[in-house]
Amino acid sequence: MIYSGAKMNQNKVVVSICCLAYNHEEYIAEALESLVGQRTDFPFEIICNDDASTDSTSSIIEEYANRYPAIIKPIFQERNQRKNGGDIIWDYFYPTAQGKYIAYCDGDDYWITEDRLQKQVDFLESNRDYSLCLTNYYYLFGNKMKLAKTNLPSGDVPPEKIMMWENCPPQLNTCLFRKSDAANRPDLFKKIGGGDGSMLSISDLPLFIYLSLIGKVYFSPEPTSVWRRHGAAWGYSGTAAERAQYRRDEAKFYEKLNQYTDYKYDDVIIAKINACNVLAAACLGDYKTAAKLQKNSTVGISEKRKLVNSFGAYFPNAARFVERIKIKHEIN
Numbered sequence: 001m002i003y004s005g006a007k008m009n010q011n012k013v014v015v016s017i018c019c020l021a022y023n024h025e026e027y028i029a030e031a032l033e034s035l036v037g038q039r040t041d042f043p044f045e046i047i048c049n050d051d052a053s054t055d056s057t058s059s060i061i062e063e064y065a066n067r068y069p070a071i072i073k074p075i076f077q078e079r080n081q082r083k084n085g086g087d088i089i090w091d092y093f094y095p096t097a098q099g100k101y102i103a104y105c106d107g108d109d110y111w112i113t114e115d116r117l118q119k120q121v122d123f124l125e126s127n128r129d130y131s132l133c134l135t136n137y138y139y140l141f142g143n144k145m146k147l148a149k150t151n152l153p154s155g156d157v158p159p160e161k162i163m164m165w166e167n168c169p170p171q172l173n174t175c176l177f178r179k180s181d182a183a184n185r186p187d188l189f190k191k192i193g194g195g196d197g198s199m200l201s202i203s204d205l206p207l208f209i210y211l212s213l214i215g216k217v218y219f220s221p222e223p224t225s226v227w228r229r230h231g232a233a234w235g236y237s238g239t240a241a242e243r244a245q246y247r248r249d250e251a252k253f254y255e256k257l258n259q260y261t262d263y264k265y266d267d268v269i270i271a272k273i274n275a276c277n278v279l280a281a282a283c284l285g286d287y288k289t290a291a292k293l294q295k296n297s298t299v300g301i302s303e304k305r306k307l308v309n310s311f312g313a314y315f316p317n318a319a320r321f322v323e324r325i326k327i328k329h330e331i332n
Contacts, residue, residue, distance in 0.1 A: 014042040015117055016099035016179065020088055021107030022051040022080070025060060027228065032064045034110040036071055040118045046072045047096050048107070049088050052080040057107065089203055090190070094183050102179045104172040108228045111173070112138070116224040120176035123218060131181055131215025132208065135174040135224040145226070152219045159212040160268045163257075164299055165205055172204045173225045177211055185210045188260060192253045193246070202246075206253065213261070240283050247280035268299075275300030278309070287312025287319055 017035055021028050035046050048065070050058045058076055065072040073096065081088055093102075101121060105111060120133040134157070137148050150170060152161055162170070189210035193201035211217065251273045258269045274297050281290040282305070290309040294301055312319025 012043065013045045013098040014040075014121060015044040015101045015103055015176070016093075016097035017044060017046045017103045017105060017117075018089070018093040018097065019046055019048040019105050019107055020051065021048060021053065021057050021061065022082070023053045023055050023057060024107035025053070025055040025057045027108040027110075028057050028060050029064070031105055031107050031110045032061070032072065034112065035105060036064075036068050037114055038111070038117045039114045040121070042121065044071070044117060045098060047075065047093055048072055049075040049092055050077060050107075051082055051088065052077045087191075087201075094179070097179055100179060101176050102182060103176050105225065106173060109173045109226060110228075111225045113222070113224045117176070119220075124176065124178070127216075127218075129216055130218050131177060132211040132217045133176045133220070134170045134208075134217065135220040135222055137171050137174050137223050137225045137227050139227045139229050141229040147223060148227075150219070154219060154221045157212070157217040157219045159209065159217075160265060162208050162212045162217065163254075163265060163268055163272060165272075169205070170208060170219070171225070171227050173227060175208075177207075181211060181214060182207060186260075188253070188256055193249050202250075209257065240285065244280045244283035247276045247283060251276035251280070271297065271299050279305070282309055282312070282323075285312070285316060285320055285323075287316055 019031060019035065021031075024031070032046070032048070038044065046068075048061050050061055061072075061074050061076075065074045075092055075096070077086075081091070101124065103117065103120075116135070123133055124130055134152070136150055138145050139148055148171075152170065185207070189206040191201035191203045192206060208217075254269050254273045254276065258266060261269075274293060278290045278293045278297060278301055281287070281293065287309050291313040294306055294309055297306075308319055308322055311322070
């Protein structure tokens with residue numbers, strides 16, 4: 001059996017693990033194996049949504065669902081939701097989830113500790129004033145596995161740290177939170193995006209910020225998952241216009257966040273907005289503007305990025321070449 005003991009009602013799902021898959025035939029089996037292998041004293045479910053994959057992902061999911069019918073609840077989309085304006089989280093995951101808690105693992109990622117869910121549930125059950133648990137993680141790029149440098153303190157994480165969202169930010173595939181908190185959050189915290197020509201919406205950052213505002217956040221330095229990187233991350237991929245639009249959308253989110261929090265975190269948020277504007281200018285190759293704006297930036301921009309911007313103010317063509325290399329090799 002996957003779970004044992006009698007601390008909780010064994011007939012009621014406690015955790016819903018949301019797994020989004022699309023053309024993950026090379027990885028989905030490893031992901032599902034790591035999820036069904038969790039050792040808990042409570043029932044959990046895995047809601048695995050295949051977003052109309054064109055490879056054999058759906059058949060692999062179906063095979064696992066037949067093997068674990070009490071745990072894996074598959075959803076097979078007939079048309080790709082993300083490409084057609086759908087929202088898997090709000091349209092499918094939350095309405096389907098039966099658990100008190102929500103966890104995530106995309107179909108190309110996987111978990112590496114069997115007691116991850118048990119530890120996080122025990123912590124949130126014993127500490128009702130906490131709204132979110134996070135852990136460290138590895139990221140896998142090609143054949144290279146590295147421990148993420150999240151810049152988060154072990155233990156309690158203040159909202160300011162979550163808001164800054166610097167290099168190696170916390171990942172959805174390490175978190176656990178109460179479904180009721182997430183499902184009832186205001187529209188402001190549902191996603192970033194929506195601008196003309198903007199990239200697909202980002203949902204983890206506003207979720208984490210909201211949870212940090214309504215309760216405490218606990219971070220464990222013990223890595224519990226692997227985040228597989230196939231290419232540049234959000235904000236670093238797509239066309240120049242798309243990347244710039246994402247940064248502008250992000251800046252607008254922070255402007256609204258400043259109002260929502262009654263300017264309690266004004267210094268931090270203003271610094272983040274400035275960083276977004278620097279990155280938006282750099283995305284469009286306007287290095288002079290980026291270099292000028294970054295003079296007032298103390299956070300949110302890496303030293304390598306600052307060097308590229310300063311260099312590009314005088315040698316824009318050379319900087320654009322460096323930018324292409326940066327995106328290709330994920331230099332942050």
